[in-house]
Amino acid sequence: MMKKINELEKFEKPREKLLEKGAKALKDYELVAILLGSGVKGKDVIKLSKEIIKLFQQDFDAINIEKLLQIHELGIAKAAQIVSAVELSKRYLFKQHKTVISANDVYEELKEYFDKKQEYFIAFYLDGANRICEKRVITIGTLNQSLVHPREVFAPAIESRCASIIVAHNHPSNNLTPSREDILVTQKLKQSGKILGIELLDHIIFSKEGFVSLQEEGIL
Incomplete structure (x- = not known):
């Protein structure tokens, strides 16, 4: 009983x-x-x-x-x-509103995903002062354009009236080289952000070994 x-x-x-x-x-x-x-x-x-x-x-x-x-x-x-x-x-x-000054600040918020065996695509939503208002896992699984739809990424930003977003995803293989699909997804999100007036500030590829900022690499 x-x-x-x-x-x-x-x-x-x-x-x-x-x-x-x-x-x-x-x-x-x-x-x-x-x-x-x-x-x-x-x-x-x-x-x-x-x-x-x-x-x-x-x-x-x-x-x-x-x-x-x-x-x-x-x-x-x-x-x-x-x-x-x-x-x-x-x-x-995330109500503490940590301020993002560099890609490393975002990397510090990703430690919980270092040992994941699948790819996690995460979005950070920032206010006008680059403070993190919210973090969400958008998809779990191999990154591709069909999984990462701009609607799913930008909807929380619109609801919360965020000024910009930063996205990140892990490479469980520890190979941080951006794939063709990584770049295509980034470009698609960048274009959608321009239309919506919500800037995509960066796309960070990471593992426990380190990270690559597509903005710093000139890809974004």
Whole structure:
């Protein structure tokens, strides 16, 4: 029989622990348990939360509805709750508005992708003072023009009224030489940015070994 938070023993109630000691005193799975509120058939809320944390540890940035639904009996409603909380946390990580002065400043924000085995295409959205307002993963997979559509890249910039964007993607092979497809995607985004009045400042190709700025290379 599944247990809700209010059915747990007092010593294991995450909600009571939060009220008594504050959110920082809670373990990761206890925070997830509060978000969920209850377990599912065959799993109490604590066991379910620990399974979700395991998924976070595998690849937090790639968490989505589909991955969460791999957990037996989780259900769309609870998966949507978790995905919403994850997305909100990512967005507010960038409310500090770090200022970008050079390509190296962007590279410092890409460390979480250094060991990825797939290509991640990431967009940074900047205000008029070159401060990062938001960062988003646009696509995961081999970079090509069909995957990276200007609409997907520029829509958040339009919504947030950003002045410019910087895009970046990793080369898991550690070969930082821009491919023909890298250059074509860059040119396509540059042209779209001109039409929209949102400048593409740079396209950075990176790995844990370093990075190449297409703007500095004169390709952009």
